[in-house]
Amino acid sequence: MSNVIDSKSKELALLFGTFLIAISGLVYQLIEGTLSSYLMGDSIYHFSLVIGLFMSSMGIGAWFSRYIKINLEHAFVQLQLAIALLGGFSAFILFLAFAYINNYDPFLYLLTISLGSMLGVEIPLIINILKENFSLQTNISNVFTVDYIGALFASLLFPLVLVPQLGLMQTSFLFGLLNLFVASISWYIFRELLGKKYLVYLFTIFVILILGFWQSSQLTSMMENKLYKNNIIYSTQTPYQKIVITANSNRVQCYINGAIQFDSIDEHRYHESLVHPVMLSTPKHENILIIGGGDGMALREVLKYDDISKITLVDLDPAMTKIFKEHETLSQLNEHAYDNPIVKVINLDAWKFIEKSNLLYDVIILDLPDPNNISLSRLYSKTFYKVLTKHLSRSGAMVTQATSPMFTTKAFWSVNETMKSTGLNTKPYHTYVPSFGEWGFVMASKLPINFEKYEPRADLKYLNKEVLKRMEIFEKDIAKLDVEANKLSTHRLIKYYNEGWKIWYE
Numbered sequence: 377m378s379n380v381i382d383s384k385s386k387e388l389a390l391l392f393g394t395f396l397i398a399i400s401g402l403v404y405q406l407i408e409g410t411l412s413s414y415l416m417g418d419s420i421y422h423f424s425l426v427i428g429l430f431m432s433s434m435g436i437g438a439w440f441s442r443y444i445k446i447n448l449e450h451a452f453v454q455l456q457l458a459i460a461l462l463g464g465f466s467a468f469i470l471f472l473a474f475a476y477i478n479n480y481d482p483f484l485y486l487l488t489i490s491l492g493s494m495l496g497v498e499i500p501l502i503i504n505i506l507k508e509n510f511s512l513q514t515n516i517s518n519v520f521t522v523d524y525i526g527a528l529f530a531s532l533l534f535p536l537v538l539v540p541q542l543g544l545m546q547t548s549f550l551f552g553l554l555n556l557f558v559a560s561i562s563w564y565i566f567r568e569l570l571g572k573k574y575l576v577y578l579f580t581i582f583v584i585l586i587l588g589f590w591q592s593s594q595l596t597s598m599m600e601n602k603l604y605k606n607n608i609i610y611s612t613q614t615p616y617q618k619i620v621i622t623a624n625s626n627r628v629q630c631y632i633n634g635a636i637q638f639d640s641i642d643e644h645r646y647h648e649s650l651v652h653p654v655m656l657s658t659p660k661h662e663n664i665l666i667i668g669g670g671d672g673m674a675l676r677e678v679l680k681y682d683d684i685s686k687i688t689l690v691d692l693d694p695a696m697t698k699i700f701k702e703h704e705t706l707s708q709l710n711e712h713a714y715d716n717p718i719v720k721v722i723n724l725d726a727w728k729f730i731e732k733s734n735l736l737y738d739v740i741i742l743d744l745p746d747p748n749n750i751s752l753s754r755l756y757s758k759t760f761y762k763v764l765t766k767h768l769s770r771s772g773a774m775v776t777q778a779t780s781p782m783f784t785t786k787a788f789w790s791v792n793e794t795m796k797s798t799g800l801n802t803k804p805y806h807t808y809v810p811s812f813g814e815w816g817f818v819m820a821s822k823l824p825i826n827f828e829k830y831e832p833r834a835d836l837k838y839l840n841k842e843v844l845k846r847m848e849i850f851e852k853d854i855a856k857l858d859v860e861a862n863k864l865s866t867h868r869l870i871k872y873y874n875e876g877w878k879i880w881y882e
Contacts, residue, residue, distance in 0.1 A: 394522045411471070449569055620634075639811040642811050648837065648839040649807045649839060661738055664678055688720050742774065747873055770822065796820075828845065
């Protein structure tokens with residue numbers, strides 16, 4: 377009877393180990409995909425690349441497992457020790473490759489293939505170890521059941537808990553420790569066969585990973601300081617994005633997922649160009665909607681008008697609006713705009729908000745990141761613009777930042793074409809912002825738009841009547857192109873956007 381109980385305990389312990397292995401395997405994939413998207417951009421490409429390489433490598437590992445016919449228990453524990461080290465240091469290795477070695481892709485491929493191959497060996501090994509006591513059919517069904525459940529658990533745990541609470545570096549070390557825990561369980565089950573020498577390996581790797589976990593914040597800061605010119609005064613990984621804010625003397629820069637969002641020495645050029653033309657185009661300013669713009673800079677410009685009754689700012693990420701309201705230095709940049717009683721902040725997906733809203737707005741300002749992924753592209757789509765149009769008052773107007781007409785010419789004109797396809801009058805315009813280069817905007821209104829009639833406020837730092845007139849002029853090399861509107865069915869804008877930047881930076 378005792379042998380039966382021992383066999384059953386062995387099976388349960390190894391199945392539990394399989395569950396933990398499945399979680400860690402998927403988490404390593406998500407870490408690599410997320411980190412690559414943060415460092416390199418183009419999240420669709422990098423997630424597809426990582427998942428494809430991982431799955432292919434797991435197949436290679438599964439094929440090679442057939443040659444492990446003896447000392448299965450030794451092989452399994454050794455494999456877990458190797459995965460614990462490589463997986464635990466995976467985020468550190470990729471950060472290091474990008475920040476210091478400046479040769480990211482080879483390290484990404486090597487790391488993904490190595491981890492994937494080792495993870496592919498695990499499941500066949502467990503099945504072969506278990507088949508001594510149970511039927512093959514029972515082994516396979518049990519092992520794959522806990523494997524799939526573990527994958528589901530990881531997919532929920534990663535965005536909801538791990539990334540916002542620990543960040544990528546600490547998560548990486550934590551799951552290295554998880555693999556080490558599986559190695560420890562396995563050693564305990566087969567300790568009479570394996571001997572005590574593995575205790576030295578387990579303890580050594582445990583100390584290394586614990587030190588990495590403990591110092592992960594410092595390691596992340598060290599890597600990020602290498603990536604950015606100025607000192608980092610704020611850095612956080614939220615469920616939605618990586619926010620980094622740097623400062624040097626009186627200069628502040630904000631980055632989201634590695635891309636600059638503003639530089640305090642020239643942000644007034646961007647925000648004045650975004651806000652004031654659309655405010656001048658409408659006779660009424662009672663009810664204003666700002667979508668995005670969590671830094672409060674667009675809000676600051678809107679508050680320069682005295683005839684406003686209510687401003688609603690909708691930004692998905694509460695961390696963004698919170699830091700720009702509460703941080704002493706950052707709140708000064710937006711002139712404490714969030715403290716104004718007419719301002720209401722809603723942290724919600726813009727599409728969900730506008731679908732539930734029953735209000736009409738005199739002005740809608742879209743201050744969004746560039747459309748470099750599907751989540752953002754949908755907020756530049758014909759369907760979204762048509763929904764917004766229903767919430768415009770009779771004399772209302774809306775405006776969006778529209779990427780660079782120089783670097784991403786097709787993307788810029790696609791935004792114009794998309795707004796125009798809703799039946800509104802559009803006005804594409806652009807200006808030079810040193811931090812971004814030539815930058816574009818598109819305004820849309822139910823009424824005709826005529827910049828010549830507008831007289832900007834005298835208290836602005838950049839915009840005046842002459843500058844406003846120049847904004848309408850497009851030189852030959854950035855003149856209007858025949859492009860498609862951006863639809864949810866095609867997301868053509870992402871293609872145009874990536875093609876444009878690739879020409880300039882590859």
